[in-house]
Amino acid sequence: MSQEIEVQYKEILEEYTKKQTEQNLYVGQNFSRQLILENIAPEEVISMHKAAIQELHGELPDVVWHSFDFLIEMMINYGLALQERQSLLKQQEELKVEMDLAANVQETLLKTKLPVLEGLDIGLLSIPARKMNGDYIYFVSDHDGYAGVAVADVIGKGLPAALCMSMIKFGMDSLNSSHALPKDVLGVINRIVEKSVDDSMFVSMFYSNYDAKQARLTYGSAGHEPAILYRARDKEFSELFAKGLLLGVSPAAVYEEHTVDLEKGDLVIMMTDGVTEGRNDDGFIEREVIYELIERKKKEPAQTIVQYVYDELERMQSAQFQDDFTLVIYKKV
Amino acid sequence: MNIQVDLTESNNVLEGFIRGEIDAHTAPVLREKLETYQSHQGLKAELDLSDVNYMDSTGLGVFVAFYKSVNANGGHVKLKGLSARLKRLFDITGLGDIMDIESAGKGGN
Numbered sequence: 001m002s003q004e005i006e007v008q009y010k011e012i013l014e015e016y017t018k019k020q021t022e023q024n025l026y027v028g029q030n031f032s033r034q035l036i037l038e039n040i041a042p043e044e045v046i047s048m049h050k051a052a053i054q055e056l057h058g059e060l061p062d063v064v065w066h067s068f069d070f071l072i073e074m075m076i077n078y079g080l081a082l083q084e085r086q087s088l089l090k091q092q093e094e095l096k097v098e099m100d101l102a103a104n105v106q107e108t109l110l111k112t113k114l115p116v117l118e119g120l121d122i123g124l125l126s127i128p129a130r131k132m133n134g135d136y137i138y139f140v141s142d143h144d145g146y147a148g149v150a151v152a153d154v155i156g157k158g159l160p161a162a163l164c165m166s167m168i169k170f171g172m173d174s175l176n177s178s179h180a181l182p183k184d185v186l187g188v189i190n191r192i193v194e195k196s197v198d199d200s201m202f203v204s205m206f207y208s209n210y211d212a213k214q215a216r217l218t219y220g221s222a223g224h225e226p227a228i229l230y231r232a233r234d235k236e237f238s239e240l241f242a243k244g245l246l247l248g249v250s251p252a253a254v255y256e257e258h259t260v261d262l263e264k265g266d267l268v269i270m271m272t273d274g275v276t277e278g279r280n281d282d283g284f285i286e287r288e289v290i291y292e293l294i295e296r297k298k299k300e301p302a303q304t305i306v307q308y309v310y311d312e313l314e315r316m317q318s319a320q321f322q323d324d325f326t327l328v329i330y331k332k333v
Numbered sequence: 334m335n336i337q338v339d340l341t342e343s344n345n346v347l348e349g350f351i352r353g354e355i356d357a358h359t360a361p362v363l364r365e366k367l368e369t370y371q372s373h374q375g376l377k378a379e380l381d382l383s384d385v386n387y388m389d390s391t392g393l394g395v396f397v398a399f400y401k402s403v404n405a406n407g408g409h410v411k412l413k414g415l416s417a418r419l420k421r422l423f424d425i426t427g428l429g430d431i432m433d434i435e436s437a438g439k440g441g442n
Protein backbone atom coordinates (compact mmCIF):
# COMPACT_ATOMS: atom_id res chain seq x y z
CA MET A 1 0.00 0.00 0.00
CA SER A 2 1.44 3.40 -0.90
CA GLN A 3 2.44 5.83 1.76
CA GLU A 4 0.30 8.43 0.10
CA ILE A 5 -2.83 6.44 0.84
CA GLU A 6 -1.83 5.99 4.48
CA VAL A 7 -1.27 9.72 4.83
CA GLN A 8 -4.60 10.51 3.20
CA TYR A 9 -6.42 8.02 5.41
CA LYS A 10 -4.87 9.51 8.52
CA GLU A 11 -5.99 13.01 7.50
CA ILE A 12 -9.54 11.92 6.78
CA LEU A 13 -9.73 10.02 10.05
CA GLU A 14 -8.34 12.93 12.01
CA GLU A 15 -10.87 15.32 10.47
CA TYR A 16 -13.68 12.97 11.37
CA THR A 17 -12.59 12.38 14.96
CA LYS A 18 -12.44 16.15 15.46
CA LYS A 19 -15.73 17.19 13.81
CA GLN A 20 -17.87 14.13 13.04
CA THR A 21 -19.82 15.87 10.29
CA GLU A 22 -21.77 14.28 7.39
CA GLN A 23 -19.26 15.87 5.06
CA ASN A 24 -16.39 14.01 6.80
CA LEU A 25 -18.26 10.72 6.44
CA TYR A 26 -18.92 11.42 2.79
CA VAL A 27 -15.21 11.96 2.16
CA GLY A 28 -14.55 8.64 3.93
CA GLN A 29 -17.08 6.81 1.74
CA ASN A 30 -15.49 8.08 -1.43
CA PHE A 31 -12.07 7.15 -0.13
CA SER A 32 -13.21 3.55 0.57
CA ARG A 33 -14.31 3.26 -3.06
CA GLN A 34 -10.84 4.29 -4.10
CA LEU A 35 -9.37 1.62 -1.79
CA ILE A 36 -11.52 -1.06 -3.41
CA LEU A 37 -10.44 0.09 -6.87
CA GLU A 38 -6.83 -0.26 -5.78
CA ASN A 39 -7.46 -3.81 -4.52
CA ILE A 40 -6.71 -3.02 -0.90
CA ALA A 41 -7.91 -5.87 1.35
CA PRO A 42 -10.11 -5.21 4.42
CA GLU A 43 -7.38 -6.38 6.83
CA GLU A 44 -4.98 -3.89 5.28
CA VAL A 45 -7.49 -1.12 5.89
CA ILE A 46 -7.63 -2.06 9.57
CA SER A 47 -3.84 -2.20 9.82
CA MET A 48 -3.77 1.27 8.31
CA HIS A 49 -6.41 2.38 10.79
CA LYS A 50 -4.41 0.98 13.69
CA ALA A 51 -1.24 2.70 12.51
CA ALA A 52 -3.08 6.02 12.09
CA ILE A 53 -4.59 5.83 15.59
CA GLN A 54 -1.18 5.01 17.00
CA GLU A 55 0.28 8.13 15.43
CA LEU A 56 -2.62 10.34 16.39
CA HIS A 57 -3.30 9.01 19.90
CA GLY A 58 -0.26 7.05 21.04
CA GLU A 59 -1.48 6.59 24.59
CA LEU A 60 -4.35 4.11 24.56
CA PRO A 61 -4.94 1.04 26.71
CA ASP A 62 -3.36 -2.20 25.42
CA VAL A 63 -6.81 -3.73 25.08
CA VAL A 64 -7.51 -1.37 22.15
CA TRP A 65 -4.36 -2.45 20.25
CA HIS A 66 -5.06 -6.12 20.95
CA SER A 67 -8.59 -5.69 19.69
CA PHE A 68 -7.28 -4.27 16.40
CA ASP A 69 -4.95 -7.25 15.97
CA PHE A 70 -7.91 -9.53 16.54
CA LEU A 71 -10.07 -7.61 14.08
CA ILE A 72 -7.30 -7.88 11.45
CA GLU A 73 -7.41 -11.67 11.84
CA MET A 74 -11.18 -11.60 11.54
CA MET A 75 -11.03 -9.70 8.27
CA ILE A 76 -8.60 -11.98 6.45
CA ASN A 77 -11.34 -14.27 5.11
CA TYR A 78 -13.36 -11.26 3.98
CA GLY A 79 -10.32 -10.24 2.00
CA LEU A 80 -10.16 -13.68 0.39
CA ALA A 81 -13.87 -13.51 -0.46
CA LEU A 82 -13.28 -10.17 -2.14
CA GLN A 83 -10.43 -11.63 -4.19
CA GLU A 84 -12.65 -14.52 -5.20
CA ARG A 85 -15.34 -12.13 -6.33
CA GLN A 86 -12.86 -10.28 -8.48
CA SER A 87 -11.65 -13.48 -10.08
CA LEU A 88 -15.29 -14.52 -10.71
CA LEU A 89 -15.97 -11.22 -12.41
CA LYS A 90 -12.96 -11.83 -14.62
CA GLN A 91 -14.14 -15.37 -15.42
CA GLN A 92 -17.60 -14.06 -16.21
CA GLU A 93 -16.10 -11.59 -18.63
CA GLU A 94 -14.16 -14.42 -20.29
CA LEU A 95 -17.32 -16.54 -20.53
CA LYS A 96 -19.14 -13.66 -22.13
CA VAL A 97 -16.42 -13.38 -24.75
CA GLU A 98 -16.69 -17.14 -25.39
CA MET A 99 -20.48 -16.92 -25.67
CA ASP A 100 -20.09 -14.15 -28.22
CA LEU A 101 -17.69 -16.33 -30.17
CA ALA A 102 -20.07 -19.30 -29.94
CA ALA A 103 -22.95 -17.13 -31.13
CA ASN A 104 -20.82 -16.13 -34.12
CA VAL A 105 -19.98 -19.75 -34.88
CA GLN A 106 -23.67 -20.59 -34.59
CA GLU A 107 -24.57 -17.81 -36.95
CA THR A 108 -22.14 -19.16 -39.51
CA LEU A 109 -23.43 -22.69 -38.96
CA LEU A 110 -27.04 -21.63 -39.29
CA LYS A 111 -26.49 -19.76 -42.50
CA THR A 112 -28.86 -21.10 -45.07
CA LYS A 113 -29.64 -19.96 -48.56
CA LEU A 114 -33.21 -19.38 -49.66
CA PRO A 115 -33.85 -21.62 -52.66
CA VAL A 116 -35.04 -20.09 -55.90
CA LEU A 117 -38.02 -22.04 -57.21
CA GLU A 118 -40.34 -21.38 -60.10
CA GLY A 119 -43.70 -20.09 -58.85
CA LEU A 120 -42.75 -19.95 -55.18
CA ASP A 121 -42.17 -16.81 -53.11
CA ILE A 122 -40.46 -17.47 -49.76
CA GLY A 123 -40.38 -15.24 -46.69
CA LEU A 124 -38.23 -16.02 -43.65
CA LEU A 125 -37.53 -14.50 -40.25
CA SER A 126 -35.70 -16.15 -37.33
CA ILE A 127 -34.95 -14.08 -34.26
CA PRO A 128 -33.46 -15.46 -31.04
CA ALA A 129 -34.88 -14.35 -27.70
CA ARG A 130 -31.41 -14.53 -26.16
CA LYS A 131 -27.90 -14.66 -27.52
CA MET A 132 -28.06 -18.23 -28.83
CA ASN A 133 -30.92 -19.27 -31.07
CA GLY A 134 -32.78 -22.47 -30.06
CA ASP A 135 -34.59 -22.49 -33.38
CA TYR A 136 -33.05 -23.89 -36.51
CA ILE A 137 -33.99 -23.43 -40.10
CA TYR A 138 -32.25 -25.05 -43.00
CA PHE A 139 -32.94 -25.23 -46.71
CA VAL A 140 -31.66 -27.99 -48.97
CA SER A 141 -31.70 -27.08 -52.63
CA ASP A 142 -30.13 -28.53 -55.75
CA HIS A 143 -31.49 -26.02 -58.27
CA ASP A 144 -33.46 -28.82 -59.90
CA GLY A 145 -36.92 -27.63 -59.02
CA TYR A 146 -36.96 -29.32 -55.63
CA ALA A 147 -36.22 -27.84 -52.20
CA GLY A 148 -36.38 -29.21 -48.70
CA VAL A 149 -36.80 -27.10 -45.60
CA ALA A 150 -36.38 -28.08 -41.97
CA VAL A 151 -37.86 -25.92 -39.22
CA ALA A 152 -36.68 -27.17 -35.85
CA ASP A 153 -36.88 -26.14 -32.22
CA VAL A 154 -34.36 -27.54 -29.79
CA ILE A 155 -35.90 -28.02 -26.35
CA GLY A 156 -33.23 -26.94 -23.96
CA LYS A 157 -31.58 -23.61 -24.61
CA GLY A 158 -28.21 -21.98 -24.90
CA LEU A 159 -24.94 -23.67 -25.69
CA PRO A 160 -26.10 -27.35 -25.52
CA ALA A 161 -28.95 -26.52 -27.89
CA ALA A 162 -26.53 -24.91 -30.32
CA LEU A 163 -24.32 -28.01 -30.24
CA CYS A 164 -27.36 -30.18 -30.86
CA MET A 165 -28.14 -28.13 -33.94
CA SER A 166 -24.81 -28.95 -35.48
CA MET A 167 -25.91 -32.62 -35.34
CA ILE A 168 -29.11 -31.79 -37.19
CA LYS A 169 -27.18 -29.88 -39.80
CA PHE A 170 -24.76 -32.73 -40.38
CA GLY A 171 -27.64 -35.21 -40.48
CA MET A 172 -29.28 -33.15 -43.22
CA ASP A 173 -26.01 -32.69 -45.07
CA SER A 174 -25.37 -36.42 -44.98
CA LEU A 175 -28.65 -37.00 -46.83
CA ASN A 176 -27.53 -34.36 -49.27
CA SER A 177 -30.65 -34.41 -51.40
CA SER A 178 -33.47 -31.98 -51.99
CA HIS A 179 -35.55 -34.98 -53.09
CA ALA A 180 -35.30 -36.72 -49.71
CA LEU A 181 -38.68 -37.60 -48.26
CA PRO A 182 -39.76 -36.17 -44.90
CA LYS A 183 -40.26 -39.58 -43.25
CA ASP A 184 -36.71 -40.59 -44.17
CA VAL A 185 -35.13 -37.28 -43.14
CA LEU A 186 -36.93 -37.33 -39.78
CA GLY A 187 -36.07 -41.00 -39.24
CA VAL A 188 -32.35 -40.43 -39.85
CA ILE A 189 -32.12 -37.34 -37.66
CA ASN A 190 -34.15 -39.05 -34.92
CA ARG A 191 -31.57 -41.80 -34.68
CA ILE A 192 -28.69 -39.32 -34.62
CA VAL A 193 -30.29 -37.19 -31.91
CA GLU A 194 -31.46 -40.18 -29.86
CA LYS A 195 -27.94 -41.57 -29.67
CA SER A 196 -26.20 -38.33 -28.94
CA VAL A 197 -28.10 -36.15 -26.50
CA ASP A 198 -29.05 -36.44 -22.86
CA ASP A 199 -32.50 -37.39 -21.62
CA SER A 200 -33.94 -33.93 -21.16
CA MET A 201 -32.97 -32.56 -24.55
CA PHE A 202 -35.24 -33.05 -27.56
CA VAL A 203 -35.89 -31.57 -30.90
CA SER A 204 -39.16 -30.88 -32.61
CA MET A 205 -38.93 -30.58 -36.37
CA PHE A 206 -41.17 -29.95 -39.34
CA TYR A 207 -39.72 -31.08 -42.64
CA SER A 208 -41.18 -30.41 -46.02
CA ASN A 209 -40.11 -31.01 -49.54
CA TYR A 210 -41.43 -28.85 -52.36
CA ASP A 211 -41.66 -29.97 -55.96
CA ALA A 212 -41.95 -26.78 -58.01
CA LYS A 213 -43.06 -28.48 -61.21
CA GLN A 214 -46.13 -29.99 -59.63
CA ALA A 215 -46.47 -27.30 -56.92
CA ARG A 216 -46.62 -30.20 -54.49
CA LEU A 217 -45.58 -30.03 -50.86
CA THR A 218 -44.76 -33.25 -49.02
CA TYR A 219 -44.46 -32.79 -45.29
CA GLY A 220 -43.85 -34.65 -42.06
CA SER A 221 -43.52 -33.64 -38.45
CA ALA A 222 -41.57 -34.83 -35.46
CA GLY A 223 -43.64 -33.44 -32.62
CA HIS A 224 -43.56 -29.99 -34.14
CA GLU A 225 -46.17 -27.25 -34.16
CA PRO A 226 -48.33 -28.01 -37.26
CA ALA A 227 -47.77 -25.81 -40.27
CA ILE A 228 -50.75 -23.81 -41.48
CA LEU A 229 -52.23 -23.92 -44.97
CA TYR A 230 -54.15 -20.94 -46.32
CA ARG A 231 -56.33 -21.71 -49.31
CA ALA A 232 -56.81 -18.58 -51.42
CA ARG A 233 -59.87 -20.02 -53.15
CA ASP A 234 -61.76 -20.86 -49.94
CA LYS A 235 -60.17 -18.05 -47.89
CA GLU A 236 -59.67 -20.60 -45.14
CA PHE A 237 -56.91 -21.70 -42.82
CA SER A 238 -56.27 -25.30 -41.82
CA GLU A 239 -53.51 -27.15 -39.99
CA LEU A 240 -51.09 -29.47 -41.76
CA PHE A 241 -50.96 -32.15 -39.12
CA ALA A 242 -48.69 -35.16 -39.40
CA LYS A 243 -48.21 -37.70 -36.68
CA GLY A 244 -44.70 -38.19 -35.31
CA LEU A 245 -42.82 -38.23 -32.03
CA LEU A 246 -40.27 -35.60 -30.97
CA LEU A 247 -36.75 -36.42 -32.17
CA GLY A 248 -34.51 -38.03 -29.58
CA VAL A 249 -37.18 -39.74 -27.46
CA SER A 250 -37.33 -43.21 -28.99
CA PRO A 251 -35.18 -44.90 -31.66
CA ALA A 252 -38.28 -46.81 -32.80
CA ALA A 253 -40.27 -43.71 -33.80
CA VAL A 254 -41.74 -43.73 -37.31
CA TYR A 255 -42.90 -40.66 -39.17
CA GLU A 256 -45.93 -40.06 -41.34
CA GLU A 257 -45.88 -37.90 -44.41
CA HIS A 258 -48.65 -36.22 -46.38
CA THR A 259 -48.85 -34.17 -49.54
CA VAL A 260 -50.75 -31.09 -50.52
CA ASP A 261 -50.91 -29.42 -53.96
CA LEU A 262 -50.67 -25.66 -53.88
CA GLU A 263 -52.64 -23.30 -56.06
CA LYS A 264 -52.08 -19.66 -56.89
CA GLY A 265 -52.29 -17.44 -53.81
CA ASP A 266 -52.07 -20.35 -51.36
CA LEU A 267 -49.80 -19.93 -48.36
CA VAL A 268 -47.95 -22.47 -46.25
CA ILE A 269 -46.93 -21.07 -42.90
CA MET A 270 -44.22 -22.96 -41.00
CA MET A 271 -43.10 -21.81 -37.59
CA THR A 272 -41.87 -22.60 -34.10
CA ASP A 273 -43.84 -22.24 -30.88
CA GLY A 274 -42.24 -18.84 -30.28
CA VAL A 275 -44.79 -17.61 -32.83
CA THR A 276 -47.86 -19.37 -31.41
CA GLU A 277 -47.10 -19.36 -27.69
CA GLY A 278 -47.00 -15.60 -27.30
CA ARG A 279 -48.52 -14.10 -24.19
CA ASN A 280 -49.63 -10.63 -23.24
CA ASP A 281 -51.33 -9.20 -20.15
CA ASP A 282 -54.69 -10.67 -21.18
CA GLY A 283 -53.36 -14.23 -21.59
CA PHE A 284 -52.35 -16.20 -24.64
CA ILE A 285 -52.30 -14.86 -28.13
CA GLU A 286 -54.56 -17.30 -29.93
CA ARG A 287 -53.84 -18.81 -33.32
CA GLU A 288 -56.82 -16.96 -34.77
CA VAL A 289 -54.98 -13.71 -34.13
CA ILE A 290 -52.11 -14.96 -36.27
CA TYR A 291 -54.53 -16.07 -38.97
CA GLU A 292 -56.03 -12.61 -38.97
CA LEU A 293 -52.64 -10.93 -39.28
CA ILE A 294 -51.74 -13.12 -42.25
CA GLU A 295 -55.13 -12.62 -43.88
CA ARG A 296 -54.64 -8.85 -43.80
CA LYS A 297 -51.39 -9.03 -45.78
CA LYS A 298 -52.03 -12.09 -47.94
CA LYS A 299 -51.71 -10.10 -51.19
CA GLU A 300 -48.22 -8.86 -50.24
CA PRO A 301 -44.91 -10.64 -50.93
CA ALA A 302 -44.09 -13.46 -48.46
CA GLN A 303 -41.30 -11.48 -46.76
CA THR A 304 -43.66 -8.57 -46.11
CA ILE A 305 -46.21 -10.90 -44.49
CA VAL A 306 -43.56 -12.50 -42.26
CA GLN A 307 -42.23 -9.13 -41.14
CA TYR A 308 -45.75 -7.81 -40.50
CA VAL A 309 -46.66 -10.81 -38.30
CA TYR A 310 -43.45 -10.36 -36.31
CA ASP A 311 -43.95 -6.61 -35.86
CA GLU A 312 -47.56 -7.00 -34.76
CA LEU A 313 -46.85 -9.85 -32.31
CA GLU A 314 -43.94 -7.87 -30.91
CA ARG A 315 -46.24 -4.91 -30.38
CA MET A 316 -48.89 -7.09 -28.66
CA GLN A 317 -46.29 -8.49 -26.27
CA SER A 318 -44.78 -5.07 -25.57
CA ALA A 319 -41.60 -6.04 -27.44
CA GLN A 320 -40.94 -8.94 -25.06
CA PHE A 321 -40.63 -12.26 -26.88
CA GLN A 322 -40.07 -15.02 -24.31
CA ASP A 323 -39.00 -17.59 -26.87
CA ASP A 324 -37.06 -17.74 -30.12
CA PHE A 325 -39.19 -16.72 -33.08
CA THR A 326 -38.99 -18.45 -36.46
CA LEU A 327 -41.51 -18.01 -39.24
CA VAL A 328 -41.32 -19.18 -42.85
CA ILE A 329 -44.01 -18.51 -45.41
CA TYR A 330 -44.25 -20.19 -48.81
CA LYS A 331 -46.51 -18.35 -51.20
CA LYS A 332 -47.57 -19.94 -54.46
CA VAL A 333 -47.47 -17.26 -57.14
CA MET B 334 -44.05 -16.78 -12.20
CA ASN B 335 -44.02 -19.62 -9.72
CA ILE B 336 -44.56 -23.28 -9.19
CA GLN B 337 -45.58 -25.51 -6.33
CA VAL B 338 -44.60 -29.16 -6.36
CA ASP B 339 -45.90 -31.56 -3.69
CA LEU B 340 -44.64 -35.12 -3.91
CA THR B 341 -45.39 -37.91 -1.46
CA GLU B 342 -44.08 -41.41 -1.81
CA SER B 343 -44.99 -44.56 0.05
CA ASN B 344 -44.52 -48.21 -0.93
CA ASN B 345 -42.99 -47.13 -4.24
CA VAL B 346 -46.14 -45.23 -5.22
CA LEU B 347 -45.45 -41.58 -5.92
CA GLU B 348 -48.35 -39.13 -5.78
CA GLY B 349 -47.73 -35.63 -7.02
CA PHE B 350 -49.59 -32.34 -7.30
CA ILE B 351 -48.13 -29.62 -9.42
CA ARG B 352 -49.53 -26.11 -9.45
CA GLY B 353 -48.60 -22.97 -11.34
CA GLU B 354 -46.52 -22.47 -14.46
CA ILE B 355 -43.90 -24.80 -15.85
CA ASP B 356 -41.49 -22.86 -18.00
CA ALA B 357 -37.75 -22.28 -18.37
CA HIS B 358 -37.65 -20.50 -14.99
CA THR B 359 -39.59 -23.03 -12.92
CA ALA B 360 -38.74 -26.29 -14.72
CA PRO B 361 -35.44 -26.78 -12.83
CA VAL B 362 -37.40 -26.88 -9.53
CA LEU B 363 -39.68 -29.61 -10.86
CA ARG B 364 -36.79 -31.53 -12.43
CA GLU B 365 -34.83 -31.54 -9.19
CA LYS B 366 -37.79 -32.85 -7.16
CA LEU B 367 -38.65 -35.59 -9.65
CA GLU B 368 -35.02 -36.68 -9.96
CA THR B 369 -35.11 -37.82 -6.34
CA TYR B 370 -37.48 -40.64 -7.30
CA GLN B 371 -36.83 -41.47 -10.94
CA SER B 372 -34.26 -44.20 -10.34
CA HIS B 373 -36.43 -46.19 -7.89
CA GLN B 374 -37.07 -49.68 -9.25
CA GLY B 375 -40.66 -50.24 -10.40
CA LEU B 376 -41.92 -46.81 -9.31
CA LYS B 377 -45.62 -46.08 -9.93
CA ALA B 378 -45.93 -42.34 -10.35
CA GLU B 379 -49.15 -40.40 -10.76
CA LEU B 380 -48.84 -36.67 -11.27
CA ASP B 381 -51.83 -34.37 -11.14
CA LEU B 382 -51.50 -31.35 -13.43
CA SER B 383 -55.01 -29.92 -13.06
CA ASP B 384 -53.67 -26.70 -11.56
CA VAL B 385 -50.94 -26.19 -14.12
CA ASN B 386 -52.07 -23.18 -16.11
CA TYR B 387 -49.08 -22.95 -18.41
CA MET B 388 -46.38 -25.26 -19.66
CA ASP B 389 -43.85 -24.73 -22.42
CA SER B 390 -41.45 -27.10 -24.15
CA THR B 391 -38.93 -26.92 -21.30
CA GLY B 392 -41.60 -28.33 -18.98
CA LEU B 393 -42.34 -31.03 -21.50
CA GLY B 394 -38.65 -31.94 -21.48
CA VAL B 395 -38.77 -32.48 -17.71
CA PHE B 396 -41.67 -34.94 -17.99
CA VAL B 397 -40.09 -36.81 -20.87
CA ALA B 398 -36.79 -37.21 -19.00
CA PHE B 399 -38.72 -38.44 -15.95
CA TYR B 400 -40.82 -40.80 -18.08
CA LYS B 401 -37.74 -42.25 -19.82
CA SER B 402 -35.92 -42.81 -16.58
CA VAL B 403 -38.87 -44.37 -14.73
CA ASN B 404 -39.66 -46.60 -17.70
CA ALA B 405 -36.05 -47.76 -17.94
CA ASN B 406 -36.34 -48.84 -14.30
CA GLY B 407 -39.49 -50.88 -14.87
CA GLY B 408 -41.90 -48.28 -13.53
CA HIS B 409 -44.88 -46.35 -14.85
CA VAL B 410 -45.75 -42.67 -15.12
CA LYS B 411 -49.27 -41.34 -15.39
CA LEU B 412 -50.13 -37.69 -15.90
CA LYS B 413 -53.67 -36.62 -15.13
CA GLY B 414 -55.90 -33.57 -15.10
CA LEU B 415 -54.45 -32.10 -18.29
CA SER B 416 -56.16 -28.95 -19.56
CA ALA B 417 -57.08 -28.76 -23.26
CA ARG B 418 -53.98 -26.65 -23.90
CA LEU B 419 -51.67 -29.13 -22.20
CA LYS B 420 -53.36 -32.06 -23.90
CA ARG B 421 -52.73 -30.41 -27.28
CA LEU B 422 -49.05 -30.01 -26.41
CA PHE B 423 -48.75 -33.73 -25.62
CA ASP B 424 -50.68 -34.66 -28.78
CA ILE B 425 -48.66 -32.47 -31.14
CA THR B 426 -45.36 -33.75 -29.78
CA GLY B 427 -46.50 -37.36 -30.19
CA LEU B 428 -45.92 -37.92 -26.47
CA GLY B 429 -49.64 -38.48 -25.96
CA ASP B 430 -49.25 -41.77 -27.82
CA ILE B 431 -46.43 -43.17 -25.74
CA MET B 432 -47.21 -41.72 -22.31
CA ASP B 433 -50.17 -42.46 -20.06
CA ILE B 434 -52.07 -39.17 -19.95
CA GLU B 435 -55.57 -38.26 -18.92
CA SER B 436 -57.41 -35.01 -19.63
CA ALA B 437 -59.25 -33.05 -16.98
CA GLY B 438 -62.83 -34.22 -16.47
CA LYS B 439 -62.42 -37.36 -18.57
CA GLY B 440 -62.16 -40.98 -17.63
CA GLY B 441 -59.28 -41.76 -19.91
CA ASN B 442 -57.32 -40.88 -22.96
